[in-house]
Amino acid sequence: MTDTADVHALLREELFEAWGLLSTEERLEGFSILPRSEAEELFLSLPTIDQAELLTALPAADRRSWVRLLPPDDAADVLQNVEDAEREGLLALLDPAALTEVTALLAYKEDVAGGLMNPRYARLRPEMSIDEAIKYLRRLTRQTIENIYYAYVIDTEHTLRGVVSFRELLLAPPESRVRDMMRTELITVPDTMDQERVSELFAQHDLLALPVVDENGRMKGIVTADDIVDVVKEEATEDIQKLGAVEALEAPYMQTTLLELMRKRAPWLVLLFCGQMLTISVMEHYEGKLGAILFLNIFIPIILSSGGNSGSQAATLVVRSLALGEMRLAEWWKVVRREVLIGLLLGLSLGVLGFGRVLFGGSRGAFGDHFVVLGLAVAASIVGVVAWGTIVGSMLPFVLRRLKFDPASASTPFVATLCDVTGLILYFNVATTILAASGATGRT
């Protein structure tokens, strides 16, 4: 590497690092400073959404060479991320072969195997000799196929018959036939398979590439492990956002418009708010008692939040476990058995703390003569609310999956809202029962 090349590579690295901080104009400017080879490197390493932005920001005359730089699967992804008005114009810039491939890919949904695959792969015929196969593969250029680790053996109907690795081709006697040395026990992926399922297959079999076939067994393309890394990230992001009571975003946060952010957040907030309105009704219902035993109010926030927090923990653990396939719907009773016990233990720990706070809280006098009874009432409520929150939090994901919803919708705010309403009812009943039984009905 010469010094100038070093400087350019450094410039590219810096530009890549700072990318998120730059405006579209600054990005274009930085991009135009780089020599062509470094600019190409940068362009290919950007996420799809940034490639789409850059492509549409470039002058129309410059776009052709950049859109043609992308392999067909990436080109299809980029086209799925530009405005409808731009798509036709960009498609027209592709060469005829790529146009056919990209159009076929655009017909698939982005999140199924067909939308993920690369239609360019190394294909051989079963009747070829090893010598012919190697000669044929040598003629393929880097542009034609993405990852040449396996060659797929296809018959005249385009049906996938077998697979050989490059290593096996090298090892085989040159005069033998592809048919005789190919592996025929294949793991294939239907083109309509959900990308989450595909990623599970990769994880289970530790593979670097899988062939994609249509319903007639015809080979359509290959999915490689590097695509799966992106899928796993995407799916985790969706789950995390749902757990935070946000509808999954389609682009990175900083590239999402304010309007879009509102649309992903407001409906959930409004829905939860409407659920929370029940707490007003509950509070109204117990208003008479509130007047009589005013100091009960003081503990409402802490009791409700304890239930919500323990419920959030349980929901988070179960949602992730379900998503990773670590537990199944049928195991709900195993989970509930553990969580009841854990909930009671956690509740007891917090209950003891709460009892201590009432007894030694400094303002002990404020609670009147009955502070021990009050402490017991608060502690008992905490045990009940925490145990209840834990059960609700661990069961809600199962209920959602059973009803064919995404378990990740059991967001912590959702669980907290469920716990708040029931927590209030529980608290008022437990506390007033204990206080009544002890004869402490009001403040002295």
Next chain:
Amino acid sequence: MTDTADVHALLREELFEAWGLLSTEERLEGFSILPRSEAEELFLSLPTIDQAELLTALPAADRRSWVRLLPPDDAADVLQNVEDAEREGLLALLDPAALTEVTALLAYKEDVAGGLMNPRYARLRPEMSIDEAIKYLRRLTRQTIENIYYAYVIDTEHTLRGVVSFRELLLAPPESRVRDMMRTELITVPDTMDQERVSELFAQHDLLALPVVDENGRMKGIVTADDIVDVVKEEATEDIQKLGAVEALEAPYMQTTLLELMRKRAPWLVLLFCGQMLTISVMEHYEGKLGAILFLNIFIPIILSSGGNSGSQAATLVVRSLALGEMRLAEWWKVVRREVLIGLLLGLSLGVLGFGRVLFGGSRGAFGDHFVVLGLAVAASIVGVVAWGTIVGSMLPFVLRRLKFDPASASTPFVATLCDVTGLILYFNVATTILAASGATGRT
């Protein structure tokens, strides 16, 4: 495939599917029913933690062949997941070459490149001719190297000099030297690099394998994209659990003991509970006003939860964005600018709903003559609490990262607790100010 083989493969698939539901004894039994080849397939497709369990459950006499079946990187992972007492015994079962490799791997932490890599890879010398290189590579058995897509060119000091793909070896004239055709612009990974960084390199460059080198540039092994799929899943799981206010679990939920689950959950709950105790103090402080304006109490749960929910949404989005490298620390002011606006808009929407609830809530009479003023007070508080919650939720992850903590610790319960205390103070002040200004100081 014969019919019997079909049946066995089906049995293996079923066993794999049901794995999570079975006890250790049932797993062992199912495992022993399978013919050897299917059992091997099943064993290799199990997660590390299940391999470790199975291995230690097997009679000592049967263990040798199973532990030797594992490639060295997987063997090291399994050994890291067995009891200390078992480790020595299992190490002794390895052949001497594997023992050296596995011991070297065990010296690395599990979550750095060195702990992830496979020390077996195809190595060539720069001075070899292509013909010699191909002959040499042919002699390697499948056991010796995991993924033979690239061959790495190493000098006598074991320094990595270049890389050639199998395809390039096939294409090159047989009499040319490896040195003349290898690529020397290499992306390498230091053996101490954090696995999260390694996964970013894979995502950025869309690679299937990367060489790992020590601080002297000596080649130590390769990391492949299929390992990275597991890393990405693991890291997402950790973040999700932290977001739910649970310390990251080391094993799947169902394999974690109750004691361990308590240890991962109780400290956070207790800490949050102690934080929530501030709400008691705040409530006590405003107790005088509570007595005078009793009905203010009724809205405490809904107002607090609105702040917590909007804060959770903001925190979730920012935490994930930081984890994916979509935004940087320096961008906090960009985020705060957006979130203030979003918080106000969300607050206004909920404020209108809250106002409506007071005005048309059926129990309008219960709020006395001043229900319009009360409605305004509640609405204004909701706007304030939601906007505040949004700001707190979006900024907390930045603050944590700045203080070198994991931003994912900005869990929804943590944010909710922060919002509860400040939300209460805000509510009481806003509400009493508005009510006092309007002359509505108490219930009529």
